[in-house]
Amino acid sequence: MRKPIPITVLTGYLGSGKTTLVNRLLADPQGLRIAVIVNDIGEINIDAALISEKGHASITDDSLVALTNGCICCTLRTDLITQIVRLAKADCFDYILIEASGICEPLPIAQSIAMLDGTMKDQGLPTLCRLDSVVTVVDAYRLLTEFSGGEALLYPDGEADIAQLLVEQIEFCDLVLLNKTDLLSEEETAKVEAIVKALQPSAQIRQTSFADVPSKDILNLRLFDFSKTFLSAGWAQTIEHEQDEEEIHDHHEAEHHGHGENHDGHHHDHDEHQHLDEYGISTFVYYRRRPFHDDRLEAWVNRFPAQVIRCKGLVWIDGEDDTSFLLEQAGKSVSVQPFSRWLAAASPKEREQAWQRDPLSRNNWDEQAGDRMTKLVFIGADMDEAAICASLDKCLA
Structure with missing residues (x-):
């Protein structure tokens, strides 16, 4: 043959x-x-x-x-x-x-x-x-x-x-x-x-x-x-590597700070990133369990940080509790578009069926927010991570 x-x-x-x-x-x-x-x-x-x-x-x-x-x-x-x-x-x-x-x-x-x-x-x-x-x-x-x-x-x-x-x-x-x-x-x-x-x-x-x-x-x-x-893109791998650390951090945050307070973006200084660090290239994840104010987010997107090469992830917008939005940026091209329905907007039966199909998705569930969240991966050169996170926090509702 x-x-x-x-x-x-x-x-x-x-x-x-x-x-x-x-x-x-x-x-x-x-x-x-x-x-x-x-x-x-x-x-x-x-x-x-x-x-x-x-x-x-x-x-x-x-x-x-x-x-x-x-x-x-x-x-x-x-x-x-x-x-x-x-x-x-x-x-x-x-x-x-x-x-x-x-x-x-x-x-x-x-x-x-x-x-x-x-x-x-x-x-x-x-x-x-x-x-x-x-x-x-x-x-x-x-x-x-x-x-x-x-x-x-x-x-x-x-x-x-x-x-x-x-x-x-x-x-x-x-x-x-x-x-x-x-x-x-x-x-x-x-x-x-x-x-x-x-x-x-x-x-x-x-x-x-x-x-x-x-x-x-x-x-x-x-x-x-x-x-x-x-699944080999940098933003996808960053999300995957973030998951374990995020779950551990969420557990401690729940114990010490209660609902609604989330960690700043994480930066990983592993050995494989030494070459990237030498040229100022870095990655981090911005993760929050609070929605963005629509107008504030739009204003932020219109003045997107010039140091960011790539940004991609899901966004939770206030008043849009049924629909997640995909924020995607490369260079000067930026878009925010409706992406999919939040599982929190589904019926309890549909939710259980979804968790049976994908048991790991249950890990993203919050008692008040459900699966609603903002999770954005940033890849860039000489980024000021703290400043970017702070500017995004000002957009939260």
Whole structure:
């Protein structure tokens, strides 16, 4: 029986060096017959043309597939799966490279491939493919400018800050290629690597220039595990590591201070954070069991601390006792949107059912507040943790 064909997904913002990397991999295929799927949001797939021009892959022999006029993370997801199935069944290739459009989010692409695998298993059919790894190519110079220079880089239509996308591409991956490091000093490169490590502690990081990376360092790495990659972002790991300490602290707070008084954000000075501390990169969690005053929170968001690179978490807003809100920030892009229903707003029966499905969720229950809380992870450079917490406390109702 033929083994599932491995797939590597390459993501990264426009101009990061993805196409250059694809051409280098095709020039040194390690004996593999590699097919390439290239996505471009425009009518003309420039990246596919650049790959074809190098002569390593061609549309005429089916080794190069161009998907245009949309993103494979949304409008072209079905087209992507169709092409993966076709290439896998053709039995002409040993490997599939997917070069995503520069504005693609990697998570939906991985979900599509995982769903294909699940569908085949459910139907009792042999698995056609396996996602080997998600590789994010990062323009190190742009990342330093975005998060250290304070300048927001915008999409052409001026509507959305690309910082959010840059962060999401880094947070959901197995390997980060820090490209264009030749444009930075050693100290600047080290700072960029520290930023990436804070955003994505679990990913491998490789520094390079001109996307000059050996194929053996990209192909057949067997790094991808959906659940691990999904939970590997820095903000998610910080929340997870905070949980045990939070429960212990809550117990003592209940004994000494009573309901409604919560601890300030915690900062963890573990050995693995020494490299981050050297460049002023730190993380902490702001956790309160009191709601925010809506107008005060809005005013605070509008003057978001410039030192914060990434902030994400749930927010409790006064008067919104049924609905939790998701606060999400990257660079200068900040949003506060309705997220889900608080379990406290459910019936006792629904609550018990939820606790049976997820027993650990009972640990978040407070006799008066229920599961309502604000829990925000902050990742930043040279942050004044005490000042940020104090300014947020002034927004509490």
